[in-house]
Amino acid sequence: MPAPDQTASSNSDNHVDVLIVGAGISGIGMAAHMTEKCPDRSYAIIERRADIGGTWDLFRYPGVRSDSDMHTLGFEFEPWTHKKSIADGASILEYLDRIVATRGIRPHIRFSHKVVSADFVSREARWHVVIEADGERTEMTAQWLYLGSGYYDYDEPHDAGIDTSAFGGDILHPQFWPEDYDYTGKEVVVIGSGATGVTLVPAMSEKAKRVTMLQRTPTWMFSRPAKDWFANTLRKFLPEETAYRVTRWKNIKMQDYGFHRARTKPEKMKEYLSKRLRKALGDAYEQKHFDPPYDPWDQRLCLVPDNDLFDALKSGDARIVTDRIASIDEKGVRLESGDFLPADIIVTATGLKLVIAGKIKVSLDGEQIDFAQRYYYKGCMFSNVPNLAAVFGYLNASWTLRADTNADYVCRVLNLMKDKGASLAVPVLGESERQALEEDDIFDFSSGYIQRSKHLMPRNAKRFPWRLNQNYLEDRKLMSEDPVDDGILELAAAADADARRHSEPASAI
Structure with a gap:
């Protein structure tokens, strides 16, 4: 694999249409979808590591491999060509590097940069994102923030409480x-x-x-x-x-x-x-x-x-x-x-520690967002949070299936915003509608890492669109056939949305 370009994005301006966090499967997938479906929109990828791959660059233990077949862990737009469909980590990195190279994604990646915080300013319809590199902090702005930062803590694994202090090896x-x-x-x-x-x-x-x-x-x-x-x-x-x-x-x-x-x-x-x-x-x-x-x-x-x-x-x-x-x-x-x-x-090998939004401090007009008090919208966005999408893959299928679905959906939203001259897209959940929602278990799984993190997770309703489904076939149909302009996702100009936000009661989530 060629050495990564350590220069900043080819777009020297510190404003982009879409700022993608993470150059793993989710982030690379979003960039590839944008290249095909939103070629007139600018983007940058912020990656805290020195190369692409995310999980597949981080984990280097013996035998590291996929636990899903690569015909579903691979992207819908890029065939998996190896004879082995249960692939080792090096082969997965080669696959991702091919996508990055053929679609001209690498010059858009800012390696060894870490997103610290992101605040959406409604009156500007922009995210103000603080980024750290080499001990210094700079700021970028973006119309849209796409979190492809994964689901676990890169810095700390789960502490199972095992006392190994006396061990001599x-x-x-x-x-x-x-x-x-x-x-x-x-x-x-x-x-x-x-x-x-x-x-x-x-x-x-x-x-x-x-x-x-x-x-x-x-x-x-x-x-x-x-x-x-x-x-x-x-x-x-x-x-x-x-x-x-x-x-x-x-x-x-x-x-x-x-x-x-x-x-x-x-x-x-x-x-x-x-x-x-x-x-x-x-x-x-x-x-x-x-x-x-x-x-x-x-x-x-x-x-x-x-x-x-x-x-x-x-x-x-x-x-x-x-x-x-x-x-x-x-x-x-x-x-x-x-x-x-x-x-x-x-x-x-006692498990991972889950985090939300890559431990980034995410705020709306200066008020920190508590994702545990927001509802998922179509497994992609969050109630009353503008211009933000995230990827949390399926527990019962390959991660990439959701990454593909969400990236395609966000591209459709971006294109509709352009057509309508809108600067914001907000899944609006009013107080009365919120109270009427019947809540569901977000993860019907007994795995330890899932149970330990439920208190951090966004809320989940029993009915779509206010939920994170664990059914790809159902999601694929709903996300591709339902209109983007569904009466829930509000597309608006910055001034209109800012006025509406400040007229809402503080309890609205």
């Missing part, structure tokens, strides 16, 4: 993996059996003396080939883009079917998954390690490509222990059962 967290770290011949304990742990254990077992996955409770897992034979066969007979579209749609439908099957007939899904696990593991199968106390898709299923974890378990290079930690001493982990796990290295 190395303690690593996957989010901050040391470059060129050598674990050859070491005894490794990986705490956690989520997606990261399931990826780390087989990868580390290739060099380590032994890797132990220590879990409090089992996780539902399923295996699939890393190569998609259907996609690779289609590509022999059809043009690349056609084969990609067909495979993408097939995989979306399969994801949707599997999720709804799990939710409507959980016992059948448990039976199906357990049968596949027993077949994959053979004599290495122990029910206590693979029989979670929750239904499939109450938490995200963990993908095991090409049976790599199961093969490591069968070979003896890895093992699973289901128990709780009593203490950690200099030599390893003491369990509540009384067993002891010797360790040279402990990896705390």
Whole structure:
């Protein structure tokens, strides 16, 4: 990958039509959609890291890969051309770099810049955004702010409260993996059996003396080939883009079917998954390690490509222990059962810490916005907040599906604003309408990182458009077919919107 251009955006003016925060999947996707659908609008991307990729640039732990197939984690506009559809981190970065290069996005990115705060000034219909780089702060303005900053804290992982102070070896967290770290011949304990742990254990077992996955409770897992034979066969007979579209749609439908099957007939899904696990593991199968106390898709299923974890378990290079930690001493982990796990290295794959809006202080006319008191609008915008969109991907499908949908929708809003000569777009939720909304659980998932963060999340109504759906097929239909000018999204000039805002009661959210 070529070294990133460290210069500022080619637009030397510090005002742009759209300011995108983050050069990961969401931010790059928005820039690509704008290039195609809003080519007359200016944009800049603010990226705190030194290169593109977001998550895929941050995480460098052994084996890092997608836990979704790349025909759905890939964008709708850019075919995935690798034979492997379960891709390693380096291949995903290559894919993103190709998009950035072919669409001329890189000159618009300001690397090693961090957005500190953003205040929308109604009378100007502009965001005033404070940006920090090299210890100095500057300000940009933008008509629209697009948050593609992800959903977790880049600076702090979740603290599981495990006391490792007495441990004599190395303690690593996957989010901050040391470059060129050598674990050859070491005894490794990986705490956690989520997606990261399931990826780390087989990868580390290739060099380590032994890797132990220590879990409090089992996780539902399923295996699939890393190569998609259907996609690779289609590509022999059809043009690349056609084969990609067909495979993408097939995989979306399969994801949707599997999720709804799990939710409507959980016992059948448990039976199906357990049968596949027993077949994959053979004599290495122990029910206590693979029989979670929750239904499939109450938490995200963990993908095991090409049976790599199961093969490591069968070979003896890895093992699973289901128990709780009593203490950690200099030599390893003491369990509540009384067993002891010797360790040279402990990896705390204990989860992420969620944040809203990338920890940016977001304000409206100087008053900080509490997103937990705002309702989602179409899973993209927020009640009574003008000219702001954000991406929070699906929990039951690939992140990019929502990123594509939201970017397309915002481009449609921008184009309608231009046609109408409007400077603001606000999803208006009046006080009486708000009181009439029936609230819904924003995340019907039991995963720890989800439950820990619910108090931070925007509010969710039972009916569209005031909700964040977890149904891509429904969203795709609603977002593409419903008119942008739906009687809720108010398009206005700055003066009109400013007058209306100051006439509203303070309680309106």
